[in-house]
Amino acid sequence: MKKFSVLMIIALLGAALLTACAPAETVTVIETVIVEKEGETIIETVEKEVEVPSKTLVLDSEMFSPPAEQIFFIDEILKPFEEETGITVTFQIVKGEDMFDRLTAQQATGHVTTDMILAFNGRFAWYTDEGWMGSLDETVNTWDDRSILPAFDGQAVVDGTRYFVPISADVYLTIANNKALDYLPVGADMDNLTYEQYADWAVAIAAGENEGKVCMTGIPMKMWIYQFSSSALAYGLPGAGNPEPAFPNLNAPQTVKAWEQWAKIGAGDGFMPTILSVDNCVDFLMREEAWLSVTHNARVGQVYASNETQFTVGPAPMGDTAIGSIAGAHGLGIVEDSANVEAALLLLEYLTRPEIQLKMNKGTGGFLPVVAEALDYLGDDPTDEIIRKALIVLDNANGSFLPVSDFQDWGAVKQLFDDVFSEMVLNGDGTIDQALLDAKQVALEALRK
Template identity: 25%
Template sequence: MTLKFQFAGAVSGLALLVAATAAQAEVLFWSTQAKPVEEAQAVREQVLDGAGEVDYQPNDAGPWLTRLNAELKAGSGSIGLLGALHGDFSAMSTDDLVDLDELGLGAQSDTFNSLAQLGTDAKQYIPWMQASYIMAANTKALEHLPEGADINTLTYDQLIAWATNVKEATGSAKFGFPAGPKGLKHRFFQGYLYPSYTDGVVRTFASDKAVTAWEKMKELWAVTNPGSTNFSFLQEQLLNEDVWIAFDHTSRLAAAFNERPDDFVAFPAPAGPEGRGFMPVIAGIAIPRTAPDMEASKALIAHLMDPATQVATLRATNFFPVVDVDLPDDLPPSVKAAGNAVAIMSASPDANPGLLPAGLGNKGGDFNRVFVDTFERIVLAGQPIERVLEDQKKTLVRIMNDTGAPCWAPDAPSEGACPVE
């Protein structure tokens, strides 16, 4: 069976731009992505094959930004193309990036394309690749789905009903949640639960809608395997069948699909009253205003957005395509399963992405701890929701004021530190 990523971007001029690449000068591709030696080499040899003369140079965020800012300040430079996460671009002035609408390129997801505008009327970067968290289930669980439920369009209420049905049928709770010491539970609250129920993360932290979200989390926990406080990689529990339904990062579910591909299905996260909250890790490509050869930079973008190149990027980086591709049969089962789920989730009409926190510096761990502590106090310790939220709100306010970090989606933009309302 061929799985597809639907492509919503226009393709006019694509072939012309790709063909023009060979005639252009070398482009310095300055990136924060694919930094490990093996990945970087795979990008050079596979992803950039046929792209003309390209010098791919991945760096940590600090050196990446230092050199970029120096060139922007000087008014000229050698960087031809930028590769970075959405959060890196959102922290930049849009005056320093070239509008890219004229390329007619974009992602499958209208939501991603809108984010790429960075609050303007034109794309400031082109969505390039994506990763995310998804859900997985043993095929044994499918017969217990609530009547009329579709795993690709589940709601939280349907998920809870499903987990309840499985518990009643098997005599044990078989929903698995990564609540262990190394589990990614904080990302679930920040990118899934809060966006789905409050349409925010920071502004709405202690809102009435947040109270409802935590009430729903308590309902879900009642049908969750109690051993989840020790679960960090749900692939293990799926394989030993302590868990039949699970939420986790794609990489932490991979072994289950690769070892027993016929026994498991992957599907999008559920939706709440404010949409289908999910946390995409969106990487984009952009042209700085100081690029030495604009046409060469644009031709490289066209090459990177070509479906064949997107598949090569998947092989090299394990980041999924954002455009229409046929996934080859020789990809690992985990890639095909997760890729389909990610594509459906990001393109769903009710998609409501909760982006990775940005601008927190060394306070990122403290920010995550707020959500973990809230979970432990409300769900595990049974403390009153309103009291816990008001208490944790004080800590969150201090973190935001200390860092001055502005709001990120789905919170409404802010001038200065994102307020906790």
């Protein structure tokens, strides 16, 4: 009996081995191709044997990863494109760092199978620095029916050449569970909220519920610098590239005004008790562990969609000068060595069409279209409202790009902000420790190249 099972296992393994060693597949496919014949374009079906990899356009994406967004993007956006052009799009979700590794391996070995990437703007430089992306100028310059928002050109255009086209933007919005509205300070209004009111609100909720209810994305390591600096920008801190003090800054008068608000929340125990472990507020807002958050509009859209009757959305809070926000975007780039550049350019053209822009950004939960003309298509259902509020932020925001390359170690810069967060905000008594801020600013200056 035992001998028999052993033999069985060995046989199974052997079979696995044999099938595994089978040669690479080629398949016969019926392909729909557009053929130009005597001046007219007709669609023909051709039967031919091809190696699988060569017939499809591969789009690697770190965006649209939530399952609902994947389904919508594939079924409602890509499918019409495939029907229109006959091109099959293989859409693959990959995390940002994995996508970079993928391309590294492909470039190092010459197997360029990824034709097109949809990446976060903070990572555009990874690819342009390596010189892997092809220029998109030739195509983009021919577009006269659409104007791409120039906010992200700082990363998408390098030395006058465009390598990426942003297709979705992300700004901060405020989202509140309706249970929190009972505590909204007198005179405050979600559509014109200030950071003072936000702080008072957070403290009032904590006092009333005996539990802090403010959530922030990516405390401590990844995002606090962005969340905080948005508020500092709202109090008039100039964006990066301006004369000092400018973003990133820890101790300027404008920055201190922002610290005061956050310190007030901390002193009133307004933050969720587990705030230091929170990576993404979506789950916590849905579980009602958090009632109040300023977070990215797509994530706000995700929470809002879970129960529209339970949440209220507004723009990011204002400081005394503006709404502050560090905007992010995701953009398309085409790998220079790709064998399917033409197909990729067709997809790029398709995804930036104003009506597709709105359909895509809306359907995937409330991203912000980056083609100005797309906004003509805005309606008035709840998701349109979110987009409209995000637009208010984008229009009124004092923004900044991320001067990552000015510093030896951006991780260390982020750490300085986190140190202040845990020492002065979370565990502080609400007062400003100017000496601490000055010391951290000295450390920050030391990190400059």
